[in-house]
Amino acid sequence: MALSCKTIVTSFALLAMTGCTIIPGSHFEGIESGEQIDNVEKELEKVNIQIIDSSLINQQKQTQVKSFTPSSLDGVDTSNYQYKLGVGDALTIGVWDHPELTIPAAVQRTAEFDGFRVDPDGTITFAYAPNIPAAGKTVKEVRNELVKRLSRVIEDPQIDVKVVGFRSQKAYVTGEVNTPGVLPVTDIPLTLVDALNKAGGLTESADWRTVTFTRGDKTEIIKLDDFYAKGDISQNRLLKHGDIVHVNRNDMQKVFVLGDVKRAGTVGVNRYGLSLAQALSETGGINENTADANGVFVLRKRNLETDGVIADVYQLHAKNMTALVFAEQFKLQPSDIVYVTSAPLARWNKVLSLLLPSLSTVDAIDDLSGN
Structure with missing residues (x-):
């Protein structure tokens, strides 16, 4: 009988803890081995574990609002807009x-x-x-x-x-846009989205989710992705003289791929999203000879205080051909951790590789003693 997903995660966690005792000095100081295992089991009770299947994919699709491009003036009242003259006009x-x-x-x-x-x-x-x-x-x-x-x-x-x-009033667009610079405020209303378009749009390395909007001594975060992907027109702003729109880099929009893959590392999430299949492909895929195809996990951090759980853990049974379709449809989120476990035999081989040098040393000592 196949192990349940929680049993697999528990076994993996316990193996990791017991594996620490094999190597001298690799235990947590002040905590006994039994306490470590108890702590792991308690923490696992706060983890929400799900299998990546058709039901989960459908649930994920239902939560995604259909993407569309609203007008740049949506959410901005321009009915009473009148340009005020300034020095230099x-x-x-x-x-x-x-x-x-x-x-x-x-x-x-x-x-x-x-x-x-x-x-x-x-x-x-x-x-x-x-x-x-x-x-x-x-x-x-x-x-x-x-x-x-x-x-x-x-x-x-x-x-x-x-x-x-129009020379008296200006707004500024800085950061990760193709043509950052100064834009005149004219008798035609200029919105935040207009300004980004006039600046040539976002660069490939831009954070498409949020931009920083500064007016005077007040700065707020505009959820640009909510405007485009979810139609939240309240995110748009009518620009005035001195306003600054700054687009940050996309450095934080990454997932981490670890474990038994060919090239462990980070994979960037772009504005079009990133699937589990793409993340595995970007890191060369799983090691076919040593990886456990049923041990592909996605760990997604949650807020324990508000959600009641530490993390969501999703498991993919990659030995099933249908799972490859699920992997392509399962969308990752920034800061997700993709972890591929090793097959049981491969894990045993790793333990042996740690023990063999010690055994060889003992044999050498015995040989010297016999002589």
Whole structure:
């Protein structure tokens, strides 16, 4: 009769503990061997163990919300958005039926170059309307003030005001994006997602799960993956002057593959996910001659205080051909530990390899004594 998954894990843990006693000095100081085994058994009671089968795969799929790409403006109220002018912005001002009041753009000169700039004192000056407050005002408010001033010399003036140079306000995108830099805040609403797109998108080494958003002295973590993969539109932000969006590296998004595999090590989890089959493949696969195909485990840490368990342990019976399909469908999470155990004979051979040098030494001493 096949051993249950918990029995296998228990046996493996006990073997590991008893194996320590074979090597001199490799015990826990102050703790007897029996206490160590008791502690292991108590800890195993706090572990949730499951077999990787069709039922678990279906359960995993049901918990995953269908991925889609929401609009970059979703979750951001732009209905009342109005651009506020600042120092350095350039305006064009036109008065209908009064071309003498409009400065035409010269040849090979832009409207921004010939426009009216908001001076360091926050004002602009126009014909018959000097020192109009502009900084912190909307285009509509500046237009209304111009109409009021020009009405003294022109009957019912029709005035057109446009911003042709947005120079006063900027947002910053830094970190793991293809083109980090400065983005102007304009009369078109700029969201956090817009800013990432304008910066060329995330690099291959970027942490796609979260970005850091800083406004003034307040910093918050934006769950970017929840926005794209789960449709959580509350994660988007409307950017203002001085806002900083920083994308971290993906250094922490890894799983660890250990045990009887050809190349133990870490495997990165990218934005498209990582399956158990991919993780084993990246490390060269299991050692066919020594590994226990039924001893492929995935350990996933949990919070004992909130969840009541230390970890989830998933076991794959890789000797079953169907299990290869399950391995391809089982999605790993960052910080998961994939562990492949050795077959019982291989483990015994390892123990012998530790004992043989000692036996050889004893034989050599006996030979010398006999002589």
